[in-house]
Amino acid sequence: AQTVTQSQPEMSVQEAETVTLSCTYDTSENNYYLFWYKQPPSRQMILVIRQEAYKQQNATENRFSVNFQKAAKSFSLKISDSQLGDTAMYFCAFMNLYVIDKLIFGTGTRLQVFP
Amino acid sequence: DAGVTQSPTHLIKTRGQQVTLRCSPKSGHDTVSWYQQALGQGPQFIFQYYEEEERQRGNFPDRFSGHQFPNYSSELNVNALLLGDSALYLCASSLGGTGNTDTQYFGPGTRLTVL
Numbered sequence: 001a002q003t004v005t006q007s008q009p010e011m012s013v014q015e016a017e018t019v020t021l022s023c024t025y026d027t028s029e030n031n032y033y034l035f036w037y038k039q040p041p042s043r044q045m046i047l048v049i050r051q052e053a054y055k056q057q058n059a060t061e062n063r064f065s066v067n068f069q070k071a072a073k074s075f076s077l078k079i080s081d082s083q084l085g086d087t088a089m090y091f092c093a094f095m096n097l098y099v100i101d102k103l104i105f106g107t108g109t110r111l112q113v114f115p
Numbered sequence: 116d117a118g119v120t121q122s123p124t125h126l127i128k129t130r131g132q133q134v135t136l137r138c139s140p141k142s143g144h145d146t147v148s149w150y151q152q153a154l155g156q157g158p159q160f161i162f163q164y165y166e167e168e169e170r171q172r173g174n175f176p177d178r179f180s181g182h183q184f185p186n187y188s189s190e191l192n193v194n195a196l197l198l199g200d201s202a203l204y205l206c207a208s209s210l211g212g213t214g215n216t217d218t219q220y221f222g223p224g225t226r227l228t229v230l
Contacts (some may be wrong), residue, residue, distance in 0.1 A: 004157075033218075035218070037221075042223070043203060043223060043224045043226075044221065044222075044223045044224070045158070045205060045207075045221035045224075046221070047218060047220065050218055091157050091158075093157075095219075101171070102148060102160035102163060102171060102173065103148075103150075103158070103160065103207075103219060104160070105157030105158050105159075106157055107156060107157050108156075108157055
């Protein structure tokens with residue numbers, strides 16, 4: 001069974017600075033997706049970024065980028081130029097590829113961006 | 116382009132009652148997944164519907180049941196409510212033909228409180 005671990009319950013960063021959120025996972029599969037979702041106080045789970053395991057290139061979406069280390073089963077999220085609107089819970093999630101499957105979430109990291 | 120919608124936003128029930136939650140998927144999506152998110156936790160997969168059938172189920176009792184309609188909208192039913200069923204219930208939609216897995220997009224959730 002797959003598991004996802006987020007070891008940082010809470011993080012804080014000053015506006016305009018850079019912060020990195022950590023995620024590790026365990027799987028015996030070779031093909032899968034990894035995701036970062038953001039859940040602000042409004043509760044809506046918003047997709048931040050997606051990484052396909054078969055791609056060596058790290059995914060980027062504007063100020064958000066990942067460091068995907070497949071051998072180490074590590075998938076960290078870097079937020080550059082942090083903004084107050086980035087304050088939220090961030091969840092790392094795993095999904096099998098090519099198999100009808102569900103998302104497996106970590107326990108989340110609460111990120112606070114302060115002025 | 117309409118996103119995923121859920122109703123109601125909030126719901127208060129008493130133990131032993133039954134509840135129905137509703138979800139309309141994002142335009143163009145045909146697969147609906149339901150998740151339960153307890154306070155301070157990551158979402159847990161309940162089940163997934165495709166072509167009006169439940170095609171995968173998580174570790175939830177039979178008190179949790181669902182339905183998908185021809186227009187791809189879905190309902191989650193919970194019978195004999197327990198205090199522990201209090202949670203945020205999230206619906207996610209995706210495009211999931213046979214053997215495909217695609218990114219899931221979430222609705223705003225329904226907050227269920229059981230007294």
